[in-house]
Amino acid sequence: MEIRIEGLTKHYVSEGKKVKALDGVDLIIPANEFFTLLGPSGCGKTTLLRCIVGLETPDEGEIRIGGDIVWSKAKGIAVPPEKRGLGMVFQTYAIWPHMSVFDNVAYPLQIRGLSKDVIREKVAKTLRFVQLEGYERRSATRLSGGQQQRVALARALVGEPKVILFDEPLSNLDAKLREETRKELRSFLGSLEITAVYVTHDRVEALALSDSIAVMRQGHIVEIGSPQKIYFDAEHQFVADFIGRANLMPARVQAHKHGHTVVESGLGVLRCQPRDLPPGSETTLCIRPEFLHVTRDGHDPDGNPLKGSIQSMEFVGEVYEAEIRVGEQTLLARIDPDVPVREGDTVDLSVAPAHCMLLSA
Numbered sequence: 588m589e590i591r592i593e594g595l596t597k598h599y600v601s602e603g604k605k606v607k608a609l610d611g612v613d614l615i616i617p618a619n620e621f622f623t624l625l626g627p628s629g630c631g632k633t634t635l636l637r638c639i640v641g642l643e644t645p646d647e648g649e650i651r652i653g654g655d656i657v658w659s660k661a662k663g664i665a666v667p668p669e670k671r672g673l674g675m676v677f678q679t680y681a682i683w684p685h686m687s688v689f690d691n692v693a694y695p696l697q698i699r700g701l702s703k704d705v706i707r708e709k710v711a712k713t714l715r716f717v718q719l720e721g722y723e724r725r726s727a728t729r730l731s732g733g734q735q736q737r738v739a740l741a742r743a744l745v746g747e748p749k750v751i752l753f754d755e756p757l758s759n760l761d762a763k764l765r766e767e768t769r770k771e772l773r774s775f776l777g778s779l780e781i782t783a784v785y786v787t788h789d790r791v792e793a794l795a796l797s798d799s800i801a802v803m804r805q806g807h808i809v810e811i812g813s814p815q816k817i818y819f820d821a822e823h824q825f826v827a828d829f830i831g832r833a834n835l836m837p838a839r840v841q842a843h844k845h846g847h848t849v850v851e852s853g854l855g856v857l858r859c860q861p862r863d864l865p866p867g868s869e870t871t872l873c874i875r876p877e878f879l880h881v882t883r884d885g886h887d888p889d890g891n892p893l894k895g896s897i898q899s900m901e902f903v904g905e906v907y908e909a910e911i912r913v914g915e916q917t918l919l920a921r922i923d924p925d926v927p928v929r930e931g932d933t934v935d936l937s938v939a940p941a942h943c944m945l946l947s948a
């Protein structure tokens with residue numbers, strides 16, 4: 588089901604001061620997409636999710652789920668959470684420790700008054716789906732963190748909702764389990780016709796899971812796009828900087844030539860991604876460390892050629908992370924261990940025009 592949000596605002600009063608958690612949010616979440624709300628702490632992600640669920644009352648605006656208005660200030664509509672047909676998975680597993688796995692998952696069906704046979708069948712099907720078959724009688728506390736989160740997922744899915752919402756569901760798991768559970772979640776949901784709205788401040792999680800990502804800042808949505816669009820071809824400096832490591836510097840547009848926008852920057856004159864900006868305009872140049880190709884000598888034929896000196900190198904596992912002084916800039920770069928260079932060396936760097944992003948503030 589599609590979710591459509593118009594002009595949503597919400598403020599809180601905290602210690603006598605007004606905090607605008609949502610500041611006129613307009614958003615369409617397409618049906619059956621995995622849609623992530625990503626942003627720094629306090630940007631309003633959880634507030635937006637809680638307004639969709641109905642756990643929070645907005646000040647202004649309208650929310651539609653599958654064409655039905657579930658909240659509208661102007662029309663005086665406020666459908667209660669349990670009537671919105673949604674499933675929800677929280678950060679803390681929010682499963683009941685004193686209950687068995689079966690009872691945890693059965694609960695939403697029991698309060699709907701379904702018959703025992705129907706409940707047994709639906710719970711069995713859902714537990715099979717999240718690969719917890721055989722765990723029915725197990726006490727929920729005698730499960731690993733990842734299994735507990737699968738119980739929470741089963742409980743959210745058992746009523747066959749058309750929309751499922753997640754609030755930082757993996758943040759209590761350790762790094763390895765987090766990665767495993769992330770992959771499971773992607774494969775479980777990929778096989779369902781369901782719209783998933785996922786809140787996180789973890790950029791890797793957002794990139795790995797989502798069909799679309801909406802990046803939020805201070806109660807606004809700054810940019811929406813596929814993970815690849817947001818990472819490789821962001822429009823806003825805030826988004827490019829938030830989603831990955833970035834070398835950012837001011838630049839001025841010189842001309843448009845052979846399908847590239849040419850800029851003047853602290854690195855000299857560079858060919859960049861084409862952008863519809865008039866000559867003379869100010870912009871921000873963004874180059875991700877992994878797209879700076881460092882060699883002892885020699886440039887890539889199609890890249891922008893640069894020369895620099897290595898100021899520091901740090902081995903971080905697969906690669907060295909290096910700070911390289913180029914002109915008046917210090918660039919962060921990644922150097923393969925088989926490139927024979929050391930701190931203090933002068934090196935050649937190349938960066939393809941397609942990886943020189945031009946951003947607006």
Ligand SMILES: Nc1ncnc2c1ncn2[C@@H]1O[C@H](COP(=O)(O)OP(=O)(O)OP(=O)(O)O)[C@@H](O)[C@H]1O
Nearest residue numbers: 599600601606608627628629630631632633634788
């Ligand atoms: N119940 C509340 N009372 C007062 N202020 C609140 C309340 N809930 C949220 N806020 C404030 O509203 C703003 C948005 O909060 P929200 O929890 O939506 O952000 P978030 O992006 O989900 O952050 P986090 O990732 O830290 O959970 C913040 O400034 C927060 O301090």
